[in-house]
Amino acid sequence: xxxxLLINPSAFEAGLEAxxxxxxSVTETHGAAxxxxxxxxxxxxxxxxxxxSDYNAALRSVSPxxxxxxVETIAxxxxxxxxxxxxxxxxxxxxxxxxxxxxxVRFGIMDAVGTIPELETxxxxxxxxxxxxxxxxxxxxxxxxxxxxxxxxxxxxxxAPIFSQTMIRVGEKAFAxxxxxxxxxxxxxxxxxxxxxxxxxxxxxxxxxxxTDDNTVNHSICAAKIEExxxxxxxxxxxxxxxxxxxxxxxxxxxxxxxxxxxxxxxxSDRHADFTTHVLHKAPGCETRxxxxxxxxxxxRAVFQGKFEVQRAAQKTDAKMTANAxxxxxGAEANHKPExxxxxxxxxxxxxxTCGALDADALFYLRQRGLNEHQARALLIEAFAGEVIDVxxxxxxxxxxxxxVSQWLEARA
Amino acid sequence: MLKIDNLHVAxxxxxxxxxxxxxxxxxxxxxxxxxxxxxNGSGKSTLSYTAAGRDGYEATRGSITLEGADILDMDPDxxxxxxxxxxxxxxxxxxxxxxxxxxxxxxNSQRKARGEDEVSAADFIKLIREKAKLVGLDDAxxxxxxxxxxxxxxxxxxxxxxxxxxxxxxxxxxxxDSGLDIDALKMVGDVVNALRGPGRGFLVITHYQRLLxxxxxxxxxxxAGGRIxxxxxxxxxxxxxxxxxxxxxxxx
Numbered sequence: 151x152x153x154x155l156l157i158n159p160s161a162f163e164a165g166l167e168a169x170x171x172x173x174x175s176v177t178e179t180h181g182a183a184x185x186x187x188x189x190x191x192x193x194x195x196x197x198x199x200x201x202x203s204d205y206n207a208a209l210r211s212v213s214p215x216x217x218x219x220x221v222e223t224i225a226x227x228x229x230x231x232x233x234x235x236x237x238x239x240x241x242x243x244x245x246x247x248x249x250x251x252x253x254x255v256r257f258g259i260m261d262a263v264g265t266i267p268e269l270e271t272x273x274x275x276x277x278x279x280x281x282x283x284x285x286x287x288x289x290x291x292x293x294x295x296x297x298x299x300x301x302x303x304x305x306x307x308x309x310a311p312i313f314s315q316t317m318i319r320v321g322e323k324a325f326a327x328x329x330x331x332x333x334x335x336x337x338x339x340x341x342x343x344x345x346x347x348x349x350x351x352x353x354x355x356x357x358x359x360x361x362t363d364d365n366t367v368n369h370s371i372c373a374a375k376i377e378e379x380x381x382x383x384x385x386x387x388x389x390x391x392x393x394x395x396x397x398x399x400x401x402x403x404x405x406x407x408x409x410x411x412x413x414x415x416x417x418x419s420d421r422h423a424d425f426t427t428h429v430l431h432k433a434p435g436c437e438t439r440x441x442x443x444x445x446x447x448x449x450x451r452a453v454f455q456g457k458f459e460v461q462r463a464a465q466k467t468d469a470k471m472t473a474n475a476x477x478x479x480x481g482a483e484a485n486h487k488p489e490x491x492x493x494x495x496x497x498x499x500x501x502x503x504t505c506g507a508l509d510a511d512a513l514f515y516l517r518q519r520g521l522n523e524h525q526a527r528a529l530l531i532e533a534f535a536g537e538v539i540d541v542x543x544x545x546x547x548x549x550x551x552x553x554x555v556s557q558w559l560e561a562r563a
Numbered sequence: 564m565l566k567i568d569n570l571h572v573a574x575x576x577x578x579x580x581x582x583x584x585x586x587x588x589x590x591x592x593x594x595x596x597x598x599x600x601x602x603n604g605s606g607k608s609t610l611s612y613t614a615a616g617r618d619g620y621e622a623t624r625g626s627i628t629l630e631g632a633d634i635l636d637m638d639p640d641x642x643x644x645x646x647x648x649x650x651x652x653x654x655x656x657x658x659x660x661x662x663x664x665x666x667x668x669x670x671n672s673q674r675k676a677r678g679e680d681e682v683s684a685a686d687f688i689k690l691i692r693e694k695a696k697l698v699g700l701d702d703a704x705x706x707x708x709x710x711x712x713x714x715x716x717x718x719x720x721x722x723x724x725x726x727x728x729x730x731x732x733x734x735x736x737x738x739x740d741s742g743l744d745i746d747a748l749k750m751v752g753d754v755v756n757a758l759r760g761p762g763r764g765f766l767v768i769t770h771y772q773r774l775l776x777x778x779x780x781x782x783x784x785x786x787a788g789g790r791i792x793x794x795x796x797x798x799x800x801x802x803x804x805x806x807x808x809x810x811x812x813x814x815x
Contacts, residue, residue, distance in 0.1 A: 509655075510618065512655050512657050514615075514618065514639060515651065515654070515655045516657075516669070517638065517639035517643070518615050518616075518640075518642075518643055518648075518649050518651075519665075519666075519669035520640050520643040520669040520670070520672040520673035520676070520729075521640055521669055521672050522638070522672065523640070525668065526640075529660055529668065530657070530660070533657065533658060533659025533660045533708075534659060536659040537658070537659055540659070
């Protein structure tokens with residue numbers, strides 16, 4: 151590698167560069183994106199915003215394979231009973247459902263996303279743009295209220311880095327429900343990039359479930375453009391991975407739009423989950439609600455970084471952020487960084503952050519009523535995470551999430 | 564039924580414990596209701612927490628037995644399954660915990676520990692509706708997270724609801740009357756009197772005599788300075804109301 155763009159690349163980065171060079175049909179966009187990645191390297195803990203999620207350290211000595219392992223069988227999704235339109239993105243390759251798209255909905259495989267301005271300076275997003283072969287595209291046309299959920303399963307397997315992209319457009323006054331799951335085992339990084347646009351008066355419910363294995367290193371980033379009076383609602387649940395981060399970058403482009411971004415992490419062994427969000431209020435009268443609940447047991451680590459930015463034009467912004475962590479053992483850790491950056495003077499913005507153990511008084515109360523220690527603790531943990539889960543309006547989706555929480559609790563030692 | 568013998572309890576940090584209960588002995592035979600009265604700081608709540616098994620309220624000496632079984636070595640839930648119920652002076656609000664789900668889980672855990680069958684969902688609903696009516700809590704309250712946003716009086720009604728549901732062998736009622744109006748006091752009396760019977764016992768802890776107008780005690784004990792300083796019949800409560808506790812504070 152005589153003319154490497156990377157200075158002192160790690161084994162992993164060198165492998166990535168080889169993979170990039172082996173790509174056929176590299177466009178200028180790809181080349182520029184790769185250069186942006188190479189000039190920054192994989193983020194490490196000294197980089198602003200990456201202190202608690204060091205991708206360089208996690209991947210440095212991983213030598214990426216050139217091709218992922220084959221995925222032989224794919225078990226049915228826990229969301230299958232909802233009869234969703236199911237799209238599988240297996241090791242970066244999009245597998246569309248066999249039936250045609252319903253009226254008012256368009257989906258298919260499309261050319262990969264070019265550079266997204268909001269993510270231009272993001273190293274992993276740049277790498278994704280440079281490496282992704284194709285993208286999955288979904289459009290809900292203007293005025294279409296599409297009630298059937300669209301399930302996008304990101305499934306990975308093996309020692310090669312995996313890249314995938316989705317583009318979602320919800321038309322004017324349209325409605326859609328998207329469920330995205332992250333599954334499998336990808337120790338050498340699975341990177342997902344999502345670009346979504348909600349047009350005027352449109353509404354999107356997005357659900358995320360991360361259930362990858364212990365050795366997985368994954369990263370997902372979603373850049374959302376929210377237009378006038380549009381609604382965006384996102385609920386994420388993660389049981390973590392060796393290193394896992396879900397980033398959401400929301401830009402309010404039009405007046406009177408609303409977003410609710412909720413997330414919960416349930417972590418044990420030495421699993422890690424990072425929820426990082428940046429909400430940029432560019433237009434007046436928008437409303438943001440954010441609630442994060444992190445539960446860390448054993449040596450789990452729950453990271454939350456939330457930033458609300460309010461530009462001068464975004465008067466009457468109403469934004470509230472709450473992050474609570476529950477630590478169940480001495481080795482567990484929670485790291486919170488709530489940030490408000492406000493340039494408008496007539497706004498209501500607030501954030502709150504707490505971190506603590508289970509309430510001893512509540513535990514005693516429950517045990518006095520006959521619950522054993524395990525039951526009492528489980529009930530309180532369930533209640534803690536329930537503030538995110540119980541408010542899911544769709545009964546069937548809520549049940550899948552509730553079951554996931556119960557499953558996690560039952561596995562508690 | 565409940566026998567407390569020479570009980571000593573110290574509370575506080577490990578290196579700075581102070582003895583609150585200092586050689587308390589008391590016996591409530593099956594079928595009886597006893598009242599404990601006493602001034603603030605006399606150890607009434609310490610006694611109830613020790614009996615229920617709260618962390619930090621360990622007996623340093625003496626014993627508490629329920630129907631002959633030593634309960635001090637039992638976990639709080641084992642004591643509950645044995646039939647010990649504590650009506651809390653300050654019931655908790657527990658956000659996110661669904662009231663019906665919790666009470667049913669508690670009931671079934673107790674039954675399971677006693678080797679009894681679990682109560683079916685249908686029977687449970689029927690029972691809780693009936694008892695909720697008795698204690699004056701409407702359905703909407705049962706659908707709320709446990710005690711969240713409840714007034715002090717409503718929280719006490721929730722305590723009485725659970726007591727009526729569990730039908731405990733022995734109930735300790737820690738200042739259940741505090742903050743209650745006359746109608747609510749009457750309700751507490753109704754719940755206790757409905758449960759009262761040969762196989763059950765009650766220890767009613769109170770400052771004032773007015774609850775005892777609705778729950779006629781068989782015996783009244785005065786707790787002061789960590790031990791029982793006087794015992795008598797139901798009329799002792801009325802005497803105390805007149806003369807106050809000062810005499811016993813001196814005596815202790």
